[in-house]
Amino acid sequence: MCSVECLFDCQELCNEHNLPHNSTAMIENERGECYRLLGTLGSGAAADMFLAEDLSQQRCCALKKFEGSHSSVEFALKEAAIIQGIRHPHVVQCIDFFYRGTKELFLVYEYMEGGSLRDLMQATHDHFNVENAVECMGHILSGVSALHRLNVIHCDLKPENILIQYIDRRPVYKVADFDVAVFVKELPETDFNIEGSPAYMAPERFGDRFSLQSDLYSVGVIFYELLVGERPFAGNTLQLMRAHQRQQADFSRIKDVKIRGIVETLMHKDPGQRFGSAEAALQALQPSERAAGNEALGLTANRHALPPRRHRELGYPLCAPASSGSLEELTEFALPGHADWVYVAHFEDAPFLGLVNEYKLGIYEGISGKNIHAGKNWMNFEVRPLNPHTLAYRTQYSICSIDLSTFEERILLRNLDHVTGFACYPAEQEWVLTNSRVGYYQHLKSGESDSFPCMNFGVVPHIRFLADQGLLYSTGPVGPALNILDKSGSMVDKLLLDSPVISASEGLDHLFFVTLSQDDKEVYKLYFYSEEKGVEMALFKEDIQTYTTFGHYFIALLSDGTMRTYSHPTRYAEVRFDGPKNHAVFTSLDNRFIVLLRNEGERQIFRAYRNHEVL
Helix, strand or coil: CCCCCCCCCHHHHHHHCCCCCCCCCEEECCCCCEEEEEEEEEECCCEEEEEEEECCCCEEEEEEEEECCHHHHHHHHHHHHHHCCCCCCCECCEEEEEECCCCEEEEEEECCCCCEHHHHHHHCCCCCCHHHHHHHHHHHHHHHHHHHHCCEECCCCCHHHEEEEEECCEEEEEECCCCCCEEHHHHHHCCCCCCCCHHHCCHHHHHCCCCHHHHHHHHHHHHHHHHHCCCCCCCCHHHHHHHHHHCCCCHHHCCCHHHHHHHHHHCCCCHHHCCCCHHHHHHHHCCCHHHHHHHHCCCCCCCCCCCCCCCCCCCCCCECCCCHHHEEEEEEEEEECCCCEEEEEEECCEEEEEEEECCEEEEEECCCCCEEEECCCCCCCCEEEEECCEEEEECCCCEEEEECCCCCEEEEECCCCCCCEEEEEHHHCEEEEECCCEEEEEECCCCCEEEEECCCCCCCCCEEEECCCEEEEEECCCCCEEEEEECCCCEEEEEECCCCEEEEEECCCCEEEEEECCCCCCCEEEEEEECCCEEEEEEECCCEEEEEEECCEEEEEECCCCEEEEEECCEEEEECCCCCCCCEEEECCCCCEEEEEEEECCEEEEEEEEECCEC
16 A cells, blocks of 8 residues: 555556556655655656655656666757747646756656557547547647747647546646757757657658648648548658658538638648647637637636625725825835834834844834834744734744734744745634645644645745635746635635746736746736636736735835835826835735835935825
8 A cells, every 4th residue: 555645546546557556666766755766657768657656745647767878868958848848738838847866867747547549539430429529639730839939840640649638537648758949049050860659740841841830730731630530641750751742631521611621720731820829729629818818828717607706894994105195205205224024013103114134023113213122033934914013933943923912922833844835714723834845734723624736846935815806826936826725625726827936916807916027037917816807917017126915915116216006016106205215015914105215325214104095
């Protein structure tokens, strides 16, 4: 039996593959996490593929092992470079990669329990109805579009390289196998041999010419085969080459006129006459504006609907600065040193500042700048408001709170280890704690507890309770996503992203979250998500300097000192400040107080405002 309690039917899976379930062969990564090898899924010239059990996550995975020659390691590094840049629901997800020694490299992929599209075609006697074929092609084109946006040409699209995962008994098709994929930038400087599968290769591929449209031809051949029940051309490699280059397929065998036209365009002999992009082909196939828009963002949601939203009573008015006339300047004062973290609180209609410096939390009056409390505990930066005048913070081994009216500090949870993130819902005494791999839910009143996978790989997750419904948490940077769970720990919604979340909040009728590009540290994306409209996005480039989130608003401070308050990705109010340029902005939980910060050498200059714009 397994050494851990399985969350999947590992025994049945091993029986299906005729593999030993009690294997003791282990592969350990540099973090000390173990994969138990259950058996071989396949072997190639450069790598071997194993079915493995991820003991830390209690799940099956496909472990690809490269070792031996210098060329094998080159193959591994190239595949890692390609797959690590892709975050998409219709591309097989790489969940880990690591070295062991100088000549061993491992890529760990999600295990696709549904097998390949070829397996499914054989089970259905090589024939799909139009509806199922269109659904399959939509998934494939969506995945190919994600590759092409990164300027990657797959070069070997065929049913064997389309893998299947079942969600709610519906197939989800994912593009896999990047052994011969190439970056577009490689084309002018590389001599290519014919690599791929001749039955699915575009005419120009036989002359060693490549383009993104070459993949579209292969997709067209797959589409034809699904609809007709056999490939358009047969024969040996030479016969296939001549047929692809000179012979027209019998498109009359496709009865649906619209679909026939799409397949003909995909399989046009001239690459310039095919669709201009995989996204254009997807839009022709599925013209729904919202679906195409979300796919273009690289986002998708599970088929579960978000449950009706109920919100806690805030107990105070929510404000948003709409103009400079809504802000009353209170004071400006200077403090020495550098603050690693700033929190704005209020008590009896006066602002307070919570500043973290050198792992200590200090409390300052927001009018005079006087230090009125020096924290006792060493802390790990992360601070969360329990209410407008109470903070929770994380130390090495506990979660503590401080009351900003009495400055009483209490230990709320003890004897913790390796905690990377936390969230609390004080009204119900509910907590969620995470490490790099697992989240733990605790209900202090009832003693109820649960756990769930929370893959972060060293990135602190962003966790929010959704009132009395469930919780939201982020993962990343490998496979970044925003997940919504119900109180039982079941997945309600999953939004797959192209970069990790750095901030998330719950609005009155939507969720919003901010991601930071992994390619360019200055590029922020702001996403709004609601049941009614799905996902909407705003992209910030060079002009955003810093930001803060509160309630259902997002405040961005631009590099010219202008402050914007967003209630929607395309709607915002703008406030311009006179005087020296500010470097950061902070708000109280209800946004009644706003504090701007600028750095002047060894000093920090704080300027506090009271906001009168009550919503």
